Amino acid sequence: MVHLLEDSPLTAPLPAVVTELGRLFADAGHELSLVGGPVRDLFLGRSSPDLDFTTDADPDQIIAVIRRWSDAFWEIGREFGTIGLRKASFTIEVTTYRAEAYEPSSRKPVVAFGTNLEDDLLRRDFTINAMALRLPSLELVDPYGGVKDLHAGLLRTPGAPSSSFSDDPLRMMRAARFASQLGVEVAPEVRDAMTAMAERITIISAERVRDELIKLINGAHPRRGVDLMVSTGLADHVLPEVPALRLEMDEHHRHKDVYQHSLTVLEQACALETDDDGAVPAPDFALRFAALMHDVGKPATRRFEPTGAVSFRHHDVVGAKLTAKRMKTLRFDNDTIKAVARLVELHMRFYGYGEAGWTDSAVRRYVSDAGLQLERLHRLTRSDVTTRNRRKAERLAFAYDDLENRIAALAEQEELASIRPDLDGEDIMKLLGIRPGPVVGRAYRFLLEERMEHGPHTREAAESKLRVWWAGQPEAGDES
Structure with missing residues (x-):
């Protein structure tokens, strides 16, 4: 499908550098198209400083065209046919038409350069990313129905999902990420392929998986993304502590559904991010991830007491250790690991305050132990209240209001943040x-x-x- 850009329902302006670069390539006798996410975002009314292009020119020919025009360029991705450059405030990548695939046991793609735009689009991850604008003519090339799927809120692959995920298993993580970022539904055949091929994600490097996970957690609908990972089995290999929260309920249902509770806490934590005072600006990965992981210590600590009650003693401490271990496996930086693990460790501390009044000493310790995570801890603790008992919820909210007031009052007298x-x-x-x-x-x-x-x-x-x-x-x- 090819039609003029002017006939398409775009809601974002096209940056001038796009058509300018298109004319440069055309004058040099080469094809050039804006492709992928930047085209999709034009239909969503979003603009991005990162622009991706594809061309029939090889890397040497790309450099010959952009050398004098760009403010700077680099050749880090040359072996994959990609030349990066910067122009004004835009970061740009120009890539030779290509097709890539992974060997069954390899973490690195095998790259073969292509010869035409349509074949290049076929290798893209999803139809909503398999659209291109030919330049400088501004023809929209949409052979796989990306615009239709975008308006329908549906995530499909240009070809068979099994082939797409075999070529690059990270695309299964991207499916969950797009579910979070865009709120799209995943087509049944895509979900089925993810379920059948989930184990293949293990050939992807921890760093690439981590980066997709961060984007998912920071999306507008993280619950959707996490739930898709869990329901397809992808989380069993990426974040196994989360599906483990689906504890088998005893016949008397003596504890809440920990998995659904954790997803609700995640949603409520997102709602408490604050841009106005700058305390925890959205999206805040540390807060959100701590909200998702705060109860991961419960499966290992669940006990059925003689009284018939269910206990999870020390699940906060156990959960903090499990969270830190998982984040290390995913190659998170030490500061982020410490922040999230600390929040998980402290998320139960407040409940002692709600049950019995704290001394000033206890309030000081709460602030000191939280350290730089205090504002996040405030929001995590409030988010952890998911009871349907209105009176209980109001009592807990009142108690935490009182604690925050106590902290503020002491802070006026003492430097609580740095005791x-x-x-x-x-x-x-x-x-x-x-x-x-x-x-x-x-x-x-x-x-x-x-x-x-x-x-x-x-x-x-x-x-x-x-x-x-x-x-x-x-x-x-x-x-x-």
Whole structure:
């Protein structure tokens, strides 16, 4: 199907660099088309600084055309036929027509260059990405019905789904990601192929899987994406802790559906992201992923008590360890791993406050233990309330309001975000006449505990407490 762009229901303007580059290639005797996501986004009213093009020119010919026009270019993807460049605020990739496939046991694609646009589009992942704009004529090339599928909210593959996923198994993750980002439904044949071929995702590198997972979690409808991964078995290989949440219910249904609860918490956490105050701007991966993973320790800790109740003791601590382990396997950076694991570990801490009033000391510890994750922890804890009992939900919300007010009140008096002892290491050594070593650390921890328990002291009071503590230490009589 080929028709003029002017006859198509586009809702976003076409950047001038697109037609400008098209004329350059045409003048050099080459074909050039805007392709894939940027074309799809034109119909969705979205613009992107990243533009993908395909051409009959080989990498050397591409460079010859863009060398003087681009602000900078690079050849990192040359072996795959791709030349990258930057023009103004746009990042651009121009790729020679190609077809690629994976060997059954390989993580790397085998690339073969093609000769025409239609064949190149056939190898694309989904029909909504298998559309192109010929340049500079602005003809829309849509041989597989991408526009129709986009308007129908349907995700299909240009060819047989099994062939598409065999060529690149990561496309199964992309299907789940598009379900999250665009809210599309996956065609039955695509779902069936994902289910039959889910294990093939294991040949893809952890880094590529991680990147798709981040995009999925940060999408507008992450619940859809996660549920698609779980229902097709893809999550069994990528994120097995999540499908494990589908605990077999006992005949008396003495605990809630942990899997559906976790998806609801994920949705509620997304709704609590705040762009207005900048505390947790949307989308926030750490908050969202912690919401999804917060109960992954429950399958390993579920116990049926003699009373008939079901318990999940220490599932927060177990869940934090499982989450950190999974994120390491997926090659997440250490800071993100620590942030998410900390949130999972602390997500139950508040319930002690709701059951019995906390001292100022307990509030300080809550803030100190949360550290930089405090704002996320506020939102995760509130999101974890999914009870249908309105009175219980209101009671928990009131209790957390009270805790936040307590934190705010103490913060006006103290620097809660960075609680430190009233004396530092140099002060300790000078006062006690000791050298650097383990004793200084013990003294520091004693003063920190005092600070947590009783709030800030005057310098004189802190020195007095330290002298009393020191008098009871075995090293007090040693040579300084």
